[in-house]
Amino acid sequence: MAKGIFVIAEQRDGALRKVSFELASAARKLADQTGDEVSAILLGSGIESLAAGLGKFGVDKVFVGDNAALEPYVTEAHAQVVAKILKDNDAAIALFGASVQGKDLSARVAAKLAGGLATDCTDVKVDGGKLVAVRPMYAGKCFGEVVFNTTPAMASLRPNVFAAVENAKAAAVTKVDVAVDGVKSKVLEVQKDASGKVDLTEANIIVSGGRGMKGPDEYKILEELADVLKGTVGASRAAVDAGWRPQKDQVGQTGKVVSPNLYIACGISGAIQHLAGMSSSKCIVAINKDAEAPIFTKADFGVVDDLFKVVPELTAACKKLVA
Amino acid sequence: MNIIACVKQVPDTEAQIKVKADGSGIDDGQIKWVMNPYDEYGVEEALKLKEKNGGDVTIVSVGPARAMETIRTALAMGADKGIHICDAVLDNADAFVTASALAAAIKGLPHDIIFCGQRAIDDDSGQVGAMLAELLGISQLTLVTKVDFAGSSVKVIRPIEGAQLSVETSLPCVVTAQKGLNEPRYASLPGIMKAKKKPVDVKNAAALGIATDVKAKVAKVIPPPARAAGKIICGDDAAQKAAELARCLREEAKVI
Ligand SMILES: Cc1cc2nc3c(=O)[nH]c(=O)nc-3n(C[C@@H](O)[C@H](O)[C@H](O)COP(=O)(O)OP(=O)(O)OC[C@H]3O[C@@H](n4cnc5c(N)ncnc54)[C@H](O)[C@@H]3O)c2cc1C
Ligand SMILES: Cc1cc2nc3c(=O)[nH]c(=O)nc-3n(C[C@H](O)[C@H](O)[C@H](O)COP(=O)(O)OP(=O)(O)OC[C@H]3O[C@@H](n4cnc5c(N)ncnc54)[C@H](O)[C@@H]3O)c2cc1C
Numbered sequence: 001m002a003k004g005i006f007v008i009a010e011q012r013d014g015a016l017r018k019v020s021f022e023l024a025s026a027a028r029k030l031a032d033q034t035g036d037e038v039s040a041i042l043l044g045s046g047i048e049s050l051a052a053g054l055g056k057f058g059v060d061k062v063f064v065g066d067n068a069a070l071e072p073y074v075t076e077a078h079a080q081v082v083a084k085i086l087k088d089n090d091a092a093i094a095l096f097g098a099s100v101q102g103k104d105l106s107a108r109v110a111a112k113l114a115g116g117l118a119t120d121c122t123d124v125k126v127d128g129g130k131l132v133a134v135r136p137m138y139a140g141k142c143f144g145e146v147v148f149n150t151t152p153a154m155a156s157l158r159p160n161v162f163a164a165v166e167n168a169k170a171a172a173v174t175k176v177d178v179a180v181d182g183v184k185s186k187v188l189e190v191q192k193d194a195s196g197k198v199d200l201t202e203a204n205i206i207v208s209g210g211r212g213m214k215g216p217d218e219y220k221i222l223e224e225l226a227d228v229l230k231g232t233v234g235a236s237r238a239a240v241d242a243g244w245r246p247q248k249d250q251v252g253q254t255g256k257v258v259s260p261n262l263y264i265a266c267g268i269s270g271a272i273q274h275l276a277g278m279s280s281s282k283c284i285v286a287i288n289k290d291a292e293a294p295i296f297t298k299a300d301f302g303v304v305d306d307l308f309k310v311v312p313e314l315t316a317a318c319k320k321l322v323a
Numbered sequence: 324m325n326i327i328a329c330v331k332q333v334p335d336t337e338a339q340i341k342v343k344a345d346g347s348g349i350d351d352g353q354i355k356w357v358m359n360p361y362d363e364y365g366v367e368e369a370l371k372l373k374e375k376n377g378g379d380v381t382i383v384s385v386g387p388a389r390a391m392e393t394i395r396t397a398l399a400m401g402a403d404k405g406i407h408i409c410d411a412v413l414d415n416a417d418a419f420v421t422a423s424a425l426a427a428a429i430k431g432l433p434h435d436i437i438f439c440g441q442r443a444i445d446d447d448s449g450q451v452g453a454m455l456a457e458l459l460g461i462s463q464l465t466l467v468t469k470v471d472f473a474g475s476s477v478k479v480i481r482p483i484e485g486a487q488l489s490v491e492t493s494l495p496c497v498v499t500a501q502k503g504l505n506e507p508r509y510a511s512l513p514g515i516m517k518a519k520k521k522p523v524d525v526k527n528a529a530a531l532g533i534a535t536d537v538k539a540k541v542a543k544v545i546p547p548p549a550r551a552a553g554k555i556i557c558g559d560d561a562a563q564k565a566a567e568l569a570r571c572l573r574e575e576a577k578v579i
Contacts, residue, residue, distance in 0.1 A: 075453070076462055100483040104465045107418070107453035116417060116539025119448045137544070138445055141340035142349060144541040154539075184462045185492040188478065192486045199484035205579070229579055247468065247503040248482055253336055253444055254360055254502045262578040273336050279547075283576045285568065291555075299553040301571055303564050313565030321573050 002092040002151035005031050008082055008105065009042045009054055009062075010097050012073075016050050018202060019097035019157075021057045021164035026124060026157055027095055028058030028167055033126050036092065037061060038169070041085050043078055045071035048173065055171025057164055062171050069180040072187050073101055079108040081178045087113060091152040093131050095124070098156040099201070106156045117154040118146040120257070122161050122280060131155065139253050139276030159201050160259045161280065193248075197232045200251065205231030205262045208251055208278070209239060212267015212288065212307060216244040221308070222266060225315040228322065234258070236268045252277035266307045270295025287311065324378035324472075325433040328369040328402065329425055329455070330362040332386050332393040333445040346543040358393045361440025363507035364500035368470055369438050370401045371505065376472060379403040381432060385413055385424050391523065398518035399510030405523035412528050417537040418446075422454035427531035429459065434495050436477065441466050441499040452499035462492040468503040 007023040009016060020040075027038045039061040040054045051062040065081045082105065086094055096106040098120040110117035118133035122143075125132050131153035133146045146155075200206060207226040209219055219233065226233050235245035237252055251258055253276040263281035268274060270286070270293055278284070279298055286299035287307045296302045303310050334340070334354040341350040358366075369380045380402040384390045387409060394405040408424050416424070429437065437459075442449035456463035469480035478491045479498065510518070528535055556571065558564035572579045 075465075079457070100466055100481075103449050104453060104463070107448075107450035108457050108463065110450065110538075111419065111422065111454035111457035114419065114538065116419065116537070117448075117450060118539055119450060132542075135447075136547070137447055137541075138334070138338075138340045138349070139336070139447065140547055142342050143545050143547060145543040145545065147540050147542045148538065149536070149540060150538045184496075185464070185490055187488055187490050189489040190486055191489070197485075201484060250502070262572065262576070276336075283572070283578045284553075285572070286553075296553065296555070298550060300551075300576065301568055302553055302555045303568055304555060305561050305564055309561035310565050310568075313562045314568060317566045317569035318572075318579060321569055322579060 002090045003036055004089060004091050005036045005038050005093045006086060006091045006095070006152065007038065007040045007059070008094065008096045008102065009040045010099060010101055011042065011044050011047055011050055014047060014050070016053050017099070018164065019099050019102065019159045020054065022159065022162040023095050023097055023157060024054055024057035024059050025165045025167070026162040030093065030124060030126055034129055039063060039089070041065070041082055043070045043081055051171050051173050055169050056166055058167040058169050059171050060169050062173050063176050064173050065176045065178055067180065069183065072190070074183055074185050074187065075104050075108055076183045076185060077180045078105055079112060080180055081176070083109045083112040084178050085176060086152050094152040094154045096154070096156040098158045102156050106154060110154050113152070115150040115152060115154055116148045117156070119156050120158045121155045122158055124155055124157065136280065140279050158257070158259060158280070200232055200234050200249065200256050200258050203232040203258070203260050205229045206234045206258060206260045207231050207264045207266065208234035208236070208268060209266045210236035210268030211238040211242070213239060213244065219244065221311045221315070225264070225311055225318070228315055228318050236274050265295050266311060268295055269293045270298060324372065324376050324435045326369040326372055326378060326380045327429055327432065327434050327437040328362065328366045328380060328382055328397065329437065329439045329451070330366065330382055330384050330393055330397055331359045331440070331443045332356050332384065332390040333359045333443055336360070336444060342544050342546050346545060348544055356389055356392065358396055359440050359443045361442060361444070361500055364502065364504045365438030365440055366397045366400055366402060367505045367507040368500060370508070372436065372472055381406065383425055383428055384408065385416070385421050387414065394523055395518050396510060398521045399514040400508055401514060404521055407523055407525045408531065409525055410527040412535045415537065416535065417539045418448045418450035419454060419538050420533070420535050422451045422458055423533045424528065424531055425451070425455050426458035427533050428526060436494060437497045439497060439499045441501040452497050456497035461495045461497060463497045463499070464490055464492060465499040466501050467498050468501060470498060470504070
């Protein structure tokens, strides 16, 4: 019978990404109910030393695939190795991050194994020893509970939703030597964002601006607030389509889906397509001069006023508090 | 070149989604159906490639009878022909079964590039493109914002968290489109007239010879968790409101 909960760890440039710890913690929680072991799959080149970092978050065993062909990440190479490890070990459950890489990889692996995959889950539980994955559908207008008819049961977990909880385990390393062949894709260039800010999908705090910002230069006041809160600036589609902000900043149904601890919407009306991208945020603040704006129906805290007056004052107030 | 664009018909983004009382699904009586917005980017890119390099664009869609409207929309935008995979046994398909149906239909056609949307905005799986690539044994380039075609290979831009990748692969391949790739055109009136005469082949699951047993089953659909009513921050002026908001975020919500 299939057994063992596997997490597919994600590393970049020799450092584990935060989502890997979230996966490990979520797996640990399930394993403590099913009595399973938690194994991680860690792929790349020169990355064996990262295994210990996974142990800190509850991983019993780490399968390390250390191979030049696995760095940087290329779908076809990683999918071959991950699918083989899951199959050889008859894994019961496999958890991926619903990051750009995790989504790209998980669907390919699921097809290789002809298995079921639930994407972008916000909760996972076990019922009668089997995985039940809960995921938003229709842009969060409803949720689906997904069950699996095949093993491994596979799910990708939305970044920033599952808490990373320290729980030290052995993280015993097993090296795997899997031949990788037939890879046709190649990464030619990696261009890092100049800002060096945390990506919206991983940010704890997001300060977002919409059409109410009036123009690109006015975003400076949001940047200042974000700097004080160590957050990242986001935008509505109206602001992106106006050319005020780059596409990568767009939150919503045709942009990024985010779940920060705090989402501050400034001059954003709260159109249904915008709400689709941020309604799983833990705390939502709306600053809007129109008391009837739909964003207030989703907000935990609302300020009805001119954002150009409120935001600089808020920056000053927060500066005092966090100092 | 032979270009394929996969399109799914989905509820309009404005649609109110009501969960059926028994949790078996959603009530789709009142819904207005449209082409998945991400598929519009895929169709547009397919048409641009065709205009530049010659060839033809085939639209493939899995869906009930109404999905024909979406195929016709793509034909009206300028695609040449369509395949409509229409079978009641596929109504409850999961991503794997959907991808299997698409793969079976596409296998028999010449294909250099296959466009999909990065995800369908109803079921939001974001799986079909990658699964289709695996089932066809070709490479995938997902979440793409720029496509450069160079004869036997293609080079794309893929934004990832905090960076942009430039990735190259040989043809054939699957590309999944996201916003930023292009500005989809509208169907013109002559385009709509012409589309009516363009050929659309209708196929069922048996003709494709695929297994239709689902691997991941949506056992229950539930409404979203209710959010507690929010608090409107009061104060005499912006400064007072801002100070009170900061206090709430610190002391009540504990998020700063
Ligand atoms: C009544 C009902 C019951 C369902 N039950 C289940 C269930 O039990 N389990 C389950 O997993 N899912 C179920 N689904 C959803 C399922 O049919 C999804 O459509 C399927 O999983 C594909 O995922 P997606 O639509 O999110 O596509 P994505 O993977 O998000 O789509 C990405 C891209 O793939 C292409 N694509 C996707 N679907 C099609 C299509 N039909 N035709 C052409 N191209 C397409 C498009 O280019 C699209 O942009 C159900 C749906 C309904 C309406
Ligand atoms: C298929 C489709 C996909 C879409 N995808 C997305 C998406 O991914 N993301 C997205 O955001 N949108 C998306 N949209 C667009 C969406 O419908 C809205 O048009 C958009 O979100 C509006 O942006 P906004 O709130 O910034 O602008 P508006 O709706 O114009 O709102 C501006 C707000 O600013 C307030 N305001 C103005 N001045 C001030 C001031 N001085 N102080 C305080 N408040 C002020 C106003 O009261 C108003 O509420 C999509 C639409 C479609 C059809």
